[in-house]
Amino acid sequence: MSERVFATVGVQAALVAIAMVWRHLQNASAWHDGAPLGTTHVIAVPLALSVGALVGVAAVGATRALARRTQWGRAMHTTLRESVLELEGDRTAPAVIALASAVGEELLFRGALLPTLAGFVGTGFAVLGSAVLFGLVHVPSSRALVPWTLTACVMGVVFGALYVATGEVLAPIAAHAVINHENLHFLIAHDLRARDDERTLSAG
Numbered sequence: 001m002s003e004r005v006f007a008t009v010g011v012q013a014a015l016v017a018i019a020m021v022w023r024h025l026q027n028a029s030a031w032h033d034g035a036p037l038g039t040t041h042v043i044a045v046p047l048a049l050s051v052g053a054l055v056g057v058a059a060v061g062a063t064r065a066l067a068r069r070t071q072w073g074r075a076m077h078t079t080l081r082e083s084v085l086e087l088e089g090d091r092t093a094p095a096v097i098a099l100a101s102a103v104g105e106e107l108l109f110r111g112a113l114l115p116t117l118a119g120f121v122g123t124g125f126a127v128l129g130s131a132v133l134f135g136l137v138h139v140p141s142s143r144a145l146v147p148w149t150l151t152a153c154v155m156g157v158v159f160g161a162l163y164v165a166t167g168e169v170l171a172p173i174a175a176h177a178v179i180n181h182e183n184l185h186f187l188i189a190h191d192l193r194a195r196d197d198e199r200t201l202s203a204g
Contacts, residue, residue: 004086008097012104019107030111032168048168055162056178059155064186074192075144081187088188098180102173106159109134111169114160123164131156155179
């Protein structure tokens, strides 16, 4: 595997450790906070995974539509694509990166940060606060990536809502992993800039 994969796994493992220790010091779990979808976690976990995966599929469909149909979506796609082309041809790297980042980021932002904030400002503001901080982690390196930061904030709200609704961090992990995995493959496989160039030539 590439150095990028090892670096990603290392960083995300550190986030997992921080989240686990954080919640342990609060005598709580970073993995779940009750089981609203059932009387036991045996019921809640598979339901949470299913709901999370469905939300992830819906989000993937929305982001692909935006990438194909909006100018800013195509610009964002092109910029992000340039940053992941090194993964082209590596069958395992996208899956490893997608799962590692989903687990690390969701345990930190939803499993540890959100419930901590909720104890001070209430659940609603905690969902919003953790989403904004999650978005700010996705700092844009160019103007084309500003929508990426904004969409990360929006998805942070969605992930937070999943956690609150299910009581299981596995729900946002599943959604996040599906989105990361499918979007990585889409970025690598599709050059939307080339498609735009073809349209321009045909129009001319």
